[in-house]
Amino acid sequence: xxxxxxxxxxxxxxxxxxxxxxxxxxxxxxxxxxxxxxxxxxxxxxxxxxxxxxxxxxxxxxxxxxxxxxxxxxxxxxxxxxxxxxxxxxxxxxxxxxxxxxxxxxxxxxxxxxxxxxxxxxxxxxxxxxxxxxxxxxxxxxxxxxxxxxxxxxxxxxxxxxxxxxxxxxxxxxxxxxxxxxxxxxxxxxxxxxxxxxxxxxxxxxxxxxxxxxxxxxxxxxxxxxxxxxxxxxxxxxxxxxxxxxxxxxxxxxxxxxxxxxxxxxxxxxxxxxxxxxxxxxxxxxxxxxxxxxxxxxxxxxxxxxxxxxxxxxxxxxxxxxxxxxxxxxxxxxxxxxxxxxxxxxxxxxxxxxxxxxxxxxxxxxxxxxxxxxxxxxxxxxxxxxxxxxxxxxxxxxxxxxxxxxx
Amino acid sequence: xxxxxxxxxxxxxxxxxxxxxxxxxxxxxxxxxxxxxxxxxxxxxxxxxxxxxxxxxxxxxxxxxxxxxxxxxxxxxxxxxxxxxxxxxxxxxxxxxxxxxxxxxxxxxxxxxxxxxxxxxxxxxxxxxxxxxxxxxxxxxxxxxxxxxxxxxxxxxxxxxxxxxxxxxxxxxxxxxxxxxxxxxxxxxxxxxxxxxxxxxxxxxxxxxxxxxxxxxxxxxxxxxxxxxxxxxxxxxxxxxxxxxxxxxxxxxxxxxxxxxxxxxxxxxxxxxxxxxxxxxxxxxxxxxxxxxxxxxxxxxxxxxxxxxxxxxxxxxxxxxxxxxxxxxxxxxxxxxxxxxxxxxxxxxxxxxxxxxxxxxxxxxxxxxxxxxxxxxxxxxxxxxxxxxxxxxxxxxxxxxxxxxxxxxxxxxxxxxxxxxxxxxx
Ligand SMILES: [Zn+2]
Ligand SMILES: [Zn+2]
Numbered sequence: 063x064x065x066x067x068x069x070x071x072x073x074x075x076x077x078x079x080x081x082x083x084x085x086x087x088x089x090x091x092x093x094x095x096x097x098x099x100x101x102x103x104x105x106x107x108x109x110x111x112x113x114x115x116x117x118x119x120x121x122x123x124x125x126x127x128x129x130x131x132x133x134x135x136x137x138x139x140x141x142x143x144x145x146x147x148x149x150x151x152x153x154x155x156x157x158x159x160x161x162x163x164x165x166x167x168x169x170x171x172x173x174x175x176x177x178x179x180x181x182x183x184x185x186x187x188x189x190x191x192x193x194x195x196x197x198x199x200x201x202x203x204x205x206x207x208x209x210x211x212x213x214x215x216x217x218x219x220x221x222x223x224x225x226x227x228x229x230x231x232x233x234x235x236x237x238x239x240x241x242x243x244x245x246x247x248x249x250x251x252x253x254x255x256x257x258x259x260x261x262x263x264x265x266x267x268x269x270x271x272x273x274x275x276x277x278x279x280x281x282x283x284x285x286x287x288x289x290x291x292x293x294x295x296x297x298x299x300x301x302x303x304x305x306x307x308x309x310x311x312x313x314x315x316x317x318x319x320x321x322x323x324x325x326x327x328x329x330x331x332x333x334x335x336x337x338x339x340x341x342x343x344x345x346x347x348x349x350x351x352x353x354x355x356x357x358x359x360x361x362x363x364x365x366x367x368x369x370x371x372x373x374x375x376x377x378x379x380x381x382x383x384x385x386x387x388x389x390x391x392x393x394x395x396x397x398x399x400x401x402x403x404x405x406x407x408x409x410x411x412x413x414x415x416x417x418x419x420x421x422x423x424x425x426x427x428x429x430x431x432x433x434x435x436x437x438x439x440x441x442x443x444x445x446x447x448x449x450x451x452x453x454x455x456x457x458x459x460x461x462x463x464x465x466x467x468x469x
Numbered sequence: 470x471x472x473x474x475x476x477x478x479x480x481x482x483x484x485x486x487x488x489x490x491x492x493x494x495x496x497x498x499x500x501x502x503x504x505x506x507x508x509x510x511x512x513x514x515x516x517x518x519x520x521x522x523x524x525x526x527x528x529x530x531x532x533x534x535x536x537x538x539x540x541x542x543x544x545x546x547x548x549x550x551x552x553x554x555x556x557x558x559x560x561x562x563x564x565x566x567x568x569x570x571x572x573x574x575x576x577x578x579x580x581x582x583x584x585x586x587x588x589x590x591x592x593x594x595x596x597x598x599x600x601x602x603x604x605x606x607x608x609x610x611x612x613x614x615x616x617x618x619x620x621x622x623x624x625x626x627x628x629x630x631x632x633x634x635x636x637x638x639x640x641x642x643x644x645x646x647x648x649x650x651x652x653x654x655x656x657x658x659x660x661x662x663x664x665x666x667x668x669x670x671x672x673x674x675x676x677x678x679x680x681x682x683x684x685x686x687x688x689x690x691x692x693x694x695x696x697x698x699x700x701x702x703x704x705x706x707x708x709x710x711x712x713x714x715x716x717x718x719x720x721x722x723x724x725x726x727x728x729x730x731x732x733x734x735x736x737x738x739x740x741x742x743x744x745x746x747x748x749x750x751x752x753x754x755x756x757x758x759x760x761x762x763x764x765x766x767x768x769x770x771x772x773x774x775x776x777x778x779x780x781x782x783x784x785x786x787x788x789x790x791x792x793x794x795x796x797x798x799x800x801x802x803x804x805x806x807x808x809x810x811x812x813x814x815x816x817x818x819x820x821x822x823x824x825x826x827x828x829x830x831x832x833x834x835x836x837x838x839x840x841x842x843x844x845x846x847x848x849x850x851x852x853x854x855x856x857x858x859x860x861x862x863x864x865x866x867x868x869x870x871x872x873x874x875x876x877x878x879x880x881x882x883x884x885x886x887x888x889x890x891x892x893x894x895x
Contacts, residue, residue: 145587146591147587150591150596160888176554179555188555188558450890452888458887459887460890461887461889463889463891463892
């Protein structure tokens with residue numbers, strides 16, 4: 063058995079009641095944390111990882127990620143994307159996320175179930191990256207996604223069809239089933255475009271998918287951007303709501319009552335508003351993103367006040383749209399405390415993935431996923447950007463060149 | 470425009486197999502502009518790289534690779550997503566590894582789903598480090614030539630017109646070379662066939678039940694490819710198949726475990742190249758040590774190995790052009806052994822090096838025009854060795870530097886190693 067002690071750091075366990083950075087050494091055996099040690103406590107036959115001067119937090123969990131949508135030049139038309147080009151960018155994105163301290167991602171959809179295959183390559187030790195929790199193709203209504211974007215979905219009409227597709231997805235090995243239940247707030251193009259947030263899949267179709275997921279013991283998540291779509295999903299038993307951009311009092315009450323978490327994905331709105339023009343999306347998209355963001359933040363604040371659980375996710379579309387930006391936006395734009403933001407990216411995200419007790423905390427029994435920071439993120443959430451090293455399952459997977467450490 | 474002068478102890482430029490002392494190369498914009506004696510080429514503003522202990526050769530060419538072939542998996546896996554990402558991941562890794570071994574250009578002869586065409590684009594764009602790649606995409610075979618419905622490495626045709634149409638379509642898909650799977654064994658009892666083959670007298674016709682592309686089908690393909698300056702590679706096993714392929718005008722014959730007198734005559738008449746893929750046959754013997762239960766497989770592999778060695782010597786002595794190709798479809802293979810095995814078959818080190826450079830490039834049509842030798846106008850793809858491999862072929866294991874396009878190639882990429890983080894403004 064390989065033993066490692068992470069020594070000299072100040073450790074934050076966000077699952078604790080009132081977490082602070084306290085001096086503590088961590089004993090890791092193979093891939094798990096097995097004990098909290100007093101600083102300096104001796105352990106026979108253990109390697110040491112020097113964390114002196116660092117604040118140690120759990121590896122972050124991005125609850126809404128798309129490995130195959132990151133950074134591909136929007137000027138390359140989708141029909142010219144080869145799988146090799148997509149893989150090249152996916153590996154780059156996974157590296158960027160891992161290097162920023164994200165040790166697990168929930169893939170909220172990938173065409174042709176390619177995230178399932180990528181997960182298999184990770185398990186085979188062929189490629190590195192945040193541990194992928196895969197959704198595969200989205201279940202969408204016939205003609206649901208915009209022309210050019212359909213490849214990420216399997217389209218269904220009627221509950222029988224939805225059930226059939228859910229069964230096939232489960233057989234293909236997905237960790238959860240993703241539903242696409244509304245158009246996006248703020249629009250887009252195409253002949254099927256309705257008013258912002260118009261509902262797409264019907265409740266009976268959603269319910270059929272949820273039933274099949276429940277049989278398999280896996281969760282569902284639903285892209286739902288408006289109150290009407292969110293309410294349908296909740297009545298049908300969906301386990302997690304993505305985006306939740308526009309919510310009314312009734313939707314918020316239902317979310318709270320059924321204790322269904324939301325993943326607001328502020329990062330993508332910020333990214334489109336900030337980098338949209340330079341990335342070639344045009345003024346209109348950037349402006350719309352900013353307007354949509356304001357609606358989303360207002361909904362988020364009301365949901366939070368009602369006690370709805372919130373997990374952090376980026377909906378990553380480029381390599382600057384990192385989870386640390388999501389945490390920063392939760393604090394700076396939505397009024398979260400740094401601790402609340404850190405919990406959204408660890409404890410609550412782990413719950414959403416049904417991996418609580420295994421990831422998202424730093425205590426005995428958890429996987430040894432951890433992030434060494436130069437300064438305390440509870441003082442300033444921007445400290446998440448100062449990464450000294452990342453461990454995943456007890457292995458160092460990213461480390462800063464010490465030669466270039468500068469104050 | 471300023472350039473770079475690489476001054477070396479000895480130069481094997483690949484034109485004729487000779488080595489000249491105290492030579493230097495001048496490189497500009499990725500290509501060789503001049504070759505001369507020490508101290509003759511440097512212009513104002515040029516960088517000078519001195520490697521006075523080194524012997525320089527052109528970069529090697531491996532003209533029989535399958536970078537995306539799922540060595541560790543099964544390409545016939547009957548699922549809706551047959552491991553394409555896995556194949557690509559391996560393709561990237563193998564392209565990296567071959568480049569580090571000095572292979573600066575390669576011909577990839579057959580890949581499921583045309584993935585090598587996609588890989589070649591990534592390499593050409595500089596996104597992935599690897600040999601300049603001439604991809605074949607999927608192969609063409611005759612009706613019945615696929616192993617089963619999940620064999621995505623091949624398309625089947627019957628008839629010259631169908632073959633012509635397929636070739637036109639496949640060239641548009643991006644194939645730089647056409648790979649023909651010319652003969653296929655249609656035997657249910659393979660061990661039984663091998664026993665018959667081993668028992669057959671020397672020089673007798675192969676006793677197998679074979680399907681083969683016909684001469685007119687092959688000719689239709691070579692005609693279409695040659696119009697574009699592209700070339701055709703033929704996988705064939707028995708001698709009659711080799712002869713059909715050669716009469717059909719193919720540019721290279723792969724494997725060549727069975728050649729008769731007519732084959733040798735046809736090679737000489739058509740100018741085609743033999744790519745004996747010694748590495749895979751040699752590796753297979755080691756692989757079958759203690760492998761399959763029926764000893765006939767190993768016995769046959771050993772006999773085939775004898776025949777290939779004999780055929781290589783015979784073809785070389787007759788003046789047939791030879792080129793290096795490894796056929797790396799078994800775990801643990803490498804490029805360099807192909808050159809060493811050519812020497813083991815009786816070629817001189819410098820003849821083997823020509824098979825790895827000039828003669829391999831000469832088999833590739835337009836794609837090979839700027840490859841294979843170090844002379845003005847060619848790509849500055851070069852290797853620097855610690856000793857002279859024409860004196861002792863063992864020196865190819867002392868490879869010090871690999872240059873591609875006038876630049877040292879980047880360090881190998883480890884897709885599972887530790888990510889180096891940049892310092893932030895802490
Ligand atoms: Zn998404
Ligand atoms: Zn081959």
